[in-house]
Amino acid sequence: MPSYIPKAISRPRPYLLSFTWADDTTDTFLLTAFRDECPCAYCKGETIMGTTYSFGIKQFAPGMNELTALTPVGNYGIQATWKDGHDTGIYTWEMLKTIATKHHLTESELNELSEKE
Numbered sequence: 001m002p003s004y005i006p007k008a009i010s011r012p013r014p015y016l017l018s019f020t021w022a023d024d025t026t027d028t029f030l031l032t033a034f035r036d037e038c039p040c041a042y043c044k045g046e047t048i049m050g051t052t053y054s055f056g057i058k059q060f061a062p063g064m065n066e067l068t069a070l071t072p073v074g075n076y077g078i079q080a081t082w083k084d085g086h087d088t089g090i091y092t093w094e095m096l097k098t099i100a101t102k103h104h105l106t107e108s109e110l111n112e113l114s115e116k117e
């Protein structure tokens, strides 16, 4: 199994998502970052053969950063369903690893967040 496929996915806090990888390392990051990285054409725009057909539209919607479900898609990734009804974002395992690495929160950042609760 490639090392970028998470062994476990958890929600340590309502606003956090945590992936545990094959090597037992864990990356925890904010759900808002996860939503920001939504890879669907609606959020990121779509470029086909060098032409951009739609530009990413970022609009605030109530519940947009509240995750309601993560559904496995085949054996290549997961689909996120958000409380605002958005569910077209399919994150491949490679994308998850990239997002987790980019938005990884350190232990002290996590402590700071929990102090604000």
Ligand SMILES: [Zn+2]
Pocket (backbone or CB within 6 Å): 038, 039, 040, 041, 042, 043, 044, 086, 088, 089
């Ligand atoms: Zn999207």
